[in-house]
Amino acid sequence: MRPKLEDVAKLANVSKTTVSRVLNKRGYLSQETIDKVEAAMKELNYQPNTVARQLYNKKTNLIGLIFPTVANPFFGELVAILENELYQRGYKVIIGNSMNNRRKETDYLNQLLSEQVDGLIVGAHNQGIEEYRYEHLPIVAIDRVMNEDIPIIESDNYFGGKQATQLLIDQGAKVILHTNGPADLDTPAMRRRKAYEDTMQEHGLVPETVVVDFNITYEEKQQIFQKIFDEHPNVEGIFASNDVDAMMLYQIAQQRQYRVPEDLLIVGYDGTTLMRTLFPDLTTIVQPIREIALQAIQTLEKRLAKRETAKEYICPVQLHHGKTGFKKQTTI
Amino acid sequence: MRPKLEDVAKLANVSKTTVSRVLNKRGYLSQETIDKVEAAMKELNYQPNTVARQLYNKKTNLIGLIFPTVANPFFGELVAILENELYQRGYKVIIGNSMNNRRKETDYLNQLLSEQVDGLIVGAHNQGIEEYRYEHLPIVAIDRVMNEDIPIIESDNYFGGKQATQLLIDQGAKVILHTNGPADLDTPAMRRRKAYEDTMQEHGLVPETVVVDFNITYEEKQQIFQKIFDEHPNVEGIFASNDVDAMMLYQIAQQRQYRVPEDLLIVGYDGTTLMRTLFPDLTTIVQPIREIALQAIQTLEKRLAKRETAKEYICPVQLHHGKTGFKKQTTI
Incomplete structure (x- = not known):
């Protein structure tokens, strides 16, 4: 198994945040800390990946929305509310209609992984996309189970x-x-x-x-x-x-x-x-479409801020x- | 009136493309040409703006779509088709629901002007946005008159x-x-x-x-x-x-x-x-929503390639x- 950022942190006896900072050359760090982290990376043959790097990288202020199609009234209203609310919080949205198109959904996910968007809100229906396995991605799902790690917003x-x-x-x-x-x-x-x-x-x-x-x-x-x-x-x-x-x-x-x-x-x-x-x-x-949208945004903001979220939010019907x-x- | 790129081209006796190349340091240019253009700029006190610079700048492969709201079935279907077709041509789309929000429409337009998107397809209903006055912008309108320069796609x-x-x-x-x-x-x-x-x-x-x-x-x-x-x-x-x-x-x-x-x-x-x-x-x-969408994309691609387009395309109902x-x- 490939060593993870956590393994580096453990071996160097520092926090994951510190490892991220070293990787991204952000924030104040003593030379001693830098040396310690780099030595641990070398020992484990750690290859920093995009996901790890992204933890501290610059913001794009773009959020990707992946839904089957805005031609459906439910997703049309949901996306309209999400876009309006995200706009008021300083984000613009990239929208992907992923109906029948797993390759497309994967493509948008890779866009996240390669730091072209800050986060994703996903309600698409495709399956077997293995990129979702990465942990701690700034992703929130609406009415969809993706993996154990990604929080879900849904109606009751x-x-x-x-x-x-x-x-x-x-x-x-x-x-x-x-x-x-x-x-x-x-x-x-x-x-x-x-x-x-x-x-x-x-x-x-x-x-x-x-x-x-x-x-x-x-x-x-x-x-x-x-x-x-x-x-x-x-x-x-x-x-x-x-x-x-x-x-x-x-x-x-x-x-x-x-x-x-x-x-x-x-x-x-x-x-x-x-x-x-x-x-x-x-x-x-x-x-409650507006409530679902607002809950998804709040949860995504928590993920972006590396704060804990519930695994599931159920909104009343x-x-x-x-x-x-x-x-x-x-x-x- | 502020001098335009055209005025510089005229005075230097070169094409607008050549002036753009000098501004953006792109393509082969003789020192003689560069000197001639720079002299003309100086004489006219020409301030290159973003619009002029963008003519030759790098692509983002993002297209902005500005429509009143995807919650409306017509715009929902139109945006779904536009996004799918643009995706197949290598573009992703940023969507703005500009209903009741002139500031937002202006914001998206400025995003184009500051080179964060390659082009815009606009069907919004706000008025008096003066940024649209710039000429030769890679913009196409659907069912909207913006200015003399921007082509319109519409049903009959x-x-x-x-x-x-x-x-x-x-x-x-x-x-x-x-x-x-x-x-x-x-x-x-x-x-x-x-x-x-x-x-x-x-x-x-x-x-x-x-x-x-x-x-x-x-x-x-x-x-x-x-x-x-x-x-x-x-x-x-x-x-x-x-x-x-x-x-x-x-x-x-x-x-x-x-x-x-x-x-x-x-x-x-x-x-x-x-x-x-x-x-x-x-x-x-x-x-004919699909035909309108495809015509808008083709027309935008022509604008992006600096090719001539008709002023208006009317699709049969x-x-x-x-x-x-x-x-x-x-x-x-």
Whole structure:
């Protein structure tokens, strides 16, 4: 195994910060300390890498944002808020839409590693990018598990999933489907699925999750959704894992002469300002997008300042009432 | 008036490129030429500015995109395509959401001028930014008039406006309103208004344009739209200058018990993939977003290579049929 900066610090009996300073020739250092650190590096055959060097290097005041695509209303609003808030803190943002493109995500990460940006906020969905293994990178994830070291900001996916499913059951639906992303992708959004499946089982109902890859075109999605109705003509409720999917299912239900909400109840997830303005009728679980954005920025600033952060921040969700999810005239 | 690079070139009897080379110490130059240029600079008391220097300076491979906000579906899709296409050409993008923020737009422009980005693609709506007056900047505008020198890419706004208005008239509407941005902002989108007003007058109808600032919140917009219905309860047709406004008007019409399209016809503008997927019923004029994006990039590349470009590129629009704009069962 290659020696790490920590190993040098240990052998030289100094802090990691001191080793960084020696590497980057920053701050006051006695010649004795410099000699000690350099001797330790030599003994261990330590090769300073970019990651280590970057710890004390000059700031670019650029933050990279990697999300699937700003063409999606949720990521569009999230990125707009992130950019505005970061701008007010003196940063500009580089944006990468990494949908379907692992090479691109890796490329942006390497940009961080080669010191062209100060930090990254990542909500992309690609997998198996090994550069994330470096420790202590100034990275924050939104709704994504990257590794043990990178903090995650997310909405309360389990509670939201439970609330959506419980609502459908309370409204009298028994055949209730759920759409969600591929199960092999490790995202906190998978907890919506877990909550759905748990809640269904608690009520003696059979959960059935339809897997829909996030990274496909609207046409491909439409085909999958048509198939749902072909295979489950008796469907009474759908909990879709995002509002775009929920609305697409709503449109297909209309074409197929289902009355919503009388024959079919639909509940979405995300609740962007755009969707609530354009489709106030869509019942959905609202993520606090501004809170998520601000929490991500605060956490990134802590990482940049080498301060401790929690491993995970969970932001509360809220039910947006709307006609598609309420069959009865109930007051909740 | 301060002397320009051109004045130096004229006096020294060399090309502007040669003056730039002398300023930036680039390329082969004879001592005679250098002396001639420096003498001319001295005589005119010429102060080389960043803009002049940048003409030959090193590339950053960063392109700045300045748009009102990626939270809007049109700009979200446009920016996603621009970023993906620029990435494939070796560029990364810095994005600025400049809504309501002239200082921010100016800041991004200064970033260009101080050589932190290679070029800008601008679709922002702020006014009176005097830095744009510099000539030959590597800037391309989308749907915005900035100055005589900066090329504009736009959809065929006049034809689209005419098509939308003509459709409403053909469907039998006589009281037809139009919503558009403030008239004092010089944008090609104003041609939608001109086309609407011309077409109404051609048919002996009274045009009435309701001014809606683009840079306001959904709540503020909703108030303006409610007022439209208060003041024009007999409205039979609305041509909204964008699909978000069209859908907001549609929602209010529903709340007020107008039947769309029987009592009230609605036609929008933009036709993003998102809106056509979520609201296939909305009749709208579709902008060719991909074509606009590609044309903007090609034009910017020409500017970067100091090649000539047209002053204006107009991309064709298309009518998206949908239930909100068609009263009769017609085949068009």
